[in-house]
Amino acid sequence: MTTIFQRYADDETSDLSIQMPQRTLATTISHYPIDVLASNLEKYLVDPSSAHDQHPWAARFIMGMPVPRWARGLEWNVGQKSRFISAVWSGADLGSYLSNEWCDSSGARSSLDENSEILIDGQQRLHSLEEYFLDRLAVPDTQGQPRIWSELGNGERKRFLSTIFANARVSSGDEVALRKTYDLCAMGVMSRSMDQRAVR
Template identity: 35%
Template sequence: MITNAGPWVNDIPCGSIFDRAQQLTFESARARQEYPWAERFIMGLPLAPWQRKFEWTEEQSRRFITSAWTGVHLGNYVLTELELEVGPASSGAAGAAGAAEADGVEYAYLSNCVIEGQQRLTSLELYVTNRLSVPDNTGVPTLWAEVLARDRRRFENTIFSCGTVRDRDEQRLRSLYDLMNFSGTPHAESDRATWHDAEVLDPQGEAPRPG
């Protein structure tokens, strides 16, 4: 049976995601301590064990980052609720997040893990760690480190909504993952709303209209 406990959606600025990534992605020992059950992390967040590998091409990642720069709605990424396994007493996600500053904190199995959004979160990490260049407004490929501070602040204020599922039952989460990722119909190339191939233009330079 599919869980009906979410996801609850909050609007999260990209800058907040970057802060989390800087705390954990570059301190792997801390991440392993907090999530000993996790094998892979992205932007400081553990991935659900059944998540596929990163599949996007560099071009797909660039398009996503370009979308963020232009203000296009980025959709949602979905996490499970944060819950402590051992450590200082806390209640709720806020308490768990605060307690995480103490030593010896360990989060429960499947707590705070990515259920949906791995490809987009990975693209963000590649960008902010200077492993992906994205064309600027003049078309020049630019790394994050080369972006002016004022423009970085603008990007960091871009909203990337986060949905939270208040359920950590593995079978229900696996069912939810399948529902979110296998219920749609992939677009074909012919479904594009724009025409790119000059050969399809008629002699007057206008694209033929679909029948």
């Protein structure tokens, strides 16, 4: 093992036959405020049956987004959810959530093809937001008093909703590629156990 670091190898010492893994699907990232997610939840709550009609194959909906059957279940406890919401209030880096834009436009049907518009990664964090917005989760204020969303004034709500939560997006109808992408999302952070993986 060498202790010398070189950003690039000398041509004569590099092995051109070595190739490292590549991304399965191309990703686009947009830096949206949480308000975009909140608006999506509002729209879903007004007419949940419409979302269910469009995505009859979804296991569940989180913030109005369909979650595929092959995604793991909701795992976070109340403490983890509360810590995430506190992180939003504190201005921490929230990372990104990953969704799939793909849908089949080849026909005029009421339901979209399976895996269209799905939430691939980030459901624990988005579910925490949903629980908070629906007053099912309280987080401490600056005095340590637990507070629910409906108690807050518009100034504090606007501050929270303006927080950036990046949306990484792929566009694919290939379920195998989507499952591989899902499995890779947590690698290096907290690997999914075999029973939580989409590709087995």
